[in-house]
Amino acid sequence: MLTSITIKKIAARALLTATGALFYSNFAWALLPIEHWSEASGARVWLVQSPAIPMVDVQIDFDAGSRRDPAPQAGLASAAALMSGKGVTAAGSEPALDENDLGEAWADLGASFDAGAERDGLVFSLRSLTEADLLERAAQLAARQLAQPSFDASVWQRERARWTASIREADTRPGTVAAKAFAAAVYGGHPYGQFPTAETLARIAVPDMQAFHQRYVQACRARVSIVGAVTPAQAQTLVQTLLSRLPARDAAACAPLPPVPPVQRLERAVQENIPFASAQAHVLLGQPGFVRKDPDFLALLVGNHILGGGGFTSRLTHEVRETRGLTYGVYSGFSPGLNAGAFAVGLQTRPDQAGQALTVTREVLARFVADGPTEAELRAAKDNLIGGFALRIDSNRKLLANVVNIAWNDLPLDYLEHWTDRVQALTTQDIRAAMQRKLQPERMVTVVVGAQPPAGKP
Numbered sequence: 001m002l003t004s005i006t007i008k009k010i011a012a013r014a015l016l017t018a019t020g021a022l023f024y025s026n027f028a029w030a031l032l033p034i035e036h037w038s039e040a041s042g043a044r045v046w047l048v049q050s051p052a053i054p055m056v057d058v059q060i061d062f063d064a065g066s067r068r069d070p071a072p073q074a075g076l077a078s079a080a081a082l083m084s085g086k087g088v089t090a091a092g093s094e095p096a097l098d099e100n101d102l103g104e105a106w107a108d109l110g111a112s113f114d115a116g117a118e119r120d121g122l123v124f125s126l127r128s129l130t131e132a133d134l135l136e137r138a139a140q141l142a143a144r145q146l147a148q149p150s151f152d153a154s155v156w157q158r159e160r161a162r163w164t165a166s167i168r169e170a171d172t173r174p175g176t177v178a179a180k181a182f183a184a185a186v187y188g189g190h191p192y193g194q195f196p197t198a199e200t201l202a203r204i205a206v207p208d209m210q211a212f213h214q215r216y217v218q219a220c221r222a223r224v225s226i227v228g229a230v231t232p233a234q235a236q237t238l239v240q241t242l243l244s245r246l247p248a249r250d251a252a253a254c255a256p257l258p259p260v261p262p263v264q265r266l267e268r269a270v271q272e273n274i275p276f277a278s279a280q281a282h283v284l285l286g287q288p289g290f291v292r293k294d295p296d297f298l299a300l301l302v303g304n305h306i307l308g309g310g311g312f313t314s315r316l317t318h319e320v321r322e323t324r325g326l327t328y329g330v331y332s333g334f335s336p337g338l339n340a341g342a343f344a345v346g347l348q349t350r351p352d353q354a355g356q357a358l359t360v361t362r363e364v365l366a367r368f369v370a371d372g373p374t375e376a377e378l379r380a381a382k383d384n385l386i387g388g389f390a391l392r393i394d395s396n397r398k399l400l401a402n403v404v405n406i407a408w409n410d411l412p413l414d415y416l417e418h419w420t421d422r423v424q425a426l427t428t429q430d431i432r433a434a435m436q437r438k439l440q441p442e443r444m445v446t447v448v449v450g451a452q453p454p455a456g457k458p
Helices: 004-031 076-083 099-109 132-147 153-170 174-187 198-202 206-216 232-242 297-309 315-323 351-371 375-387 396-408 419-425 428-438
Strands: 035-038 044-049 055-062 112-117 122-129 223-228 270-274 281-288 330-334 342-349 445-449
Touching (some): 044 232, 055 396, 099 132, 112 132, 122 132, 132 232, 174 270, 174 281, 174 342, 223 232, 223 396, 281 351, 297 330, 297 351, 297 375, 297 419, 315 351, 330 351, 351 445, 375 428
Parallel strands (some): 270 445
Antiparallel strands (some): 035 044, 055 122, 330 342
8 A cells, every 4th residue: 555655756756757748748739649438337438648647637527517506506516516525425344534534535645536516517526646556546535425425414504604605795796796697687597697695505405415416426427538647448447436336327317318498599788787886897798609519619719819818919908908098908708518608798997987998899899790800810819829729738637628628518539639720721701700690799788887877867
């Protein structure tokens, strides 16, 4: 059995190896093939062998994110994820472990296991050195945490009180007020627009989390992405260990989940002006966007980079900040998911300048959608995005995020290999057409929090 001193030596050796590998790995990673298979349990696996560093990163995703929360219990997925790290039940000769025991056990292994609920998925992440005995012990502990959380009622009561206090504190900030109002207006009754509140958390009890976990955390529903120094055979053993304590495959439990209704298009423009005593007015402008697997994704990525996603080189920054000095920063972005995520433009400005800043922003957006980018803007955006591609995959974790994207959205296994070629092939016409298909500047949600009314108006 490995001692903690031995683990530290292995970790130090891994760091030295990583440093030596850095000079060639940044550009080699893009060419590493992604291997894919399905387990007998129904779990689907995506693997990238990255042997330069004796470590492995694993992400296990389930279609159980916040979009699966019942509206009266918004926060249920996040609660289940939170409580998965607060203790595990006893199993056979294995004693129960509370949150302190788990923390010590992971520290002794020099590994980590985390859980979280995102908009679309319930996500479990393991990072470990690949020393055989150490990886086996880490996988066994992760399997317990994945399948046998204790959901202790007293711990949940404590965590719920902390969470409720955090929500109430956040609600005193203008940025939170703006974000919640914007989401409600853009998404309507869709789960993407839900936020946990003190009231919804009060409706979540231990049996609710147990039922949520039992329904969604099934081996047959798992999408497992792996990047690290493991062979396919080792990866298969690792996956089988991680999922070994979940219920055996059952036809009823593994039946397809009901689809989440699509996000509805906006029928008309909406504007909300929310009074708030703050030093800066917060402005959000946008609408429902598109799903991640939409074929327009890369054209919209590049187009948004030019419009407001490229920092100081973007049109919005040039017009709203540089030319007119109305804000320190303005941005735009799409947030596609399994459902249509929002397109949003955001900025902060002096309360007395909110109206002017909004007018300029709308003009820039409408002109860009109508005319598209210039050849010079497109060339600069391509240079920036393609030149920075290596930085998107320059660590195991970044590469893992890209593999997860491929797994979650059923993208081609060679998606990364052809990414730069597909970006390079885009034309100004492609960008303009994609933007016009997705954006309707005359039919957007506008939320302004903390603006100063014009002179003479209440």
